[in-house]
Amino acid sequence: MRFELKILLLAVVAVARRVPRATHIPSSSTPYWFPQPVDHFGQNSTSWNQQYVVNATFYKNGGPIYMFTPGENALSNFYTDNTHFTALAQRTNGLLVAMEHRFYGKSNPMPDLSGPSLKYMTIENVLEDFASFLRAARSSPSTVFPVPVGKDSKVIFGGGSYPGSIAAWMRAKYPKLVDGAWASSAVVYSRLLNYQLNQSFGRHLQALGCDKQVGQAVRDLDYILLSGNETAIAAVQEKFG
Secondary structure, eight states, X not given: OHHHHHHHHHHHHHHHTSOOOOSSOOOTTOOEEEEEESOTTXXXXXXXXXXXXXXXXXXOTTOOEEEEOOTTSOOOTHHHHSSHHHHHHHHHTOEEEEEOOTTBTTBOSSSSOSHHHHTTOOHHHHHHHHXXXXXXXXXXXXXXXXXXXXXXXXXXXXXXXXXXXXXXXXXXXXXXXXXXEEEESOOOSOOSSOHHHHXXXXXXXXXXXXXXXXXXXXXXXXXXXXXXXXHHHHHHHHHHO
């Protein structure tokens, strides 16, 4: 009797961990949450929840999974509904997934952005967040998707700028999880002092005829922010956010 009860409890727990199955295709604005450790490499095993959204409108069995992250931006279903990948998913019977980056939007491993908290903001942890999700998608898709998805679905990771770099790194580091990557304007060589970017902006401002005005505005802001005048600093922060 005890053995049978134990089996029944295990079955209930297994079902409870699954994402609720939809009797229809759910809205792509429906948020889902995937549990992650604060640190994937042993320093802090406390669990937190990472937000993601799914657009399953076009998915048919055998179709690919297109995955993205908004990077430095908060998550929305724009990333699953309004990019060229949306049209591509429609043509290839694909499923679209967008997952929020740790420490942005509502996906916060720690209660604040202090130095001790941000030590967990490493690219290794970022990539492992997405890899952990994809492992679950490969092995037990019913635990992360609201519709039936095949375990052998191909995964394409896409992104632009910093998320483009993430896409390329995911393909390079996890080739068994990510079958392909689309990296637009990805940062492939980072610089501590990128004076070339300032020069490019300067030439553009000169062409517009406002380089001297912008330069003076920057100097004025620097003067206020470095002045120690808390009233003036607070006024600037309130005005510009």
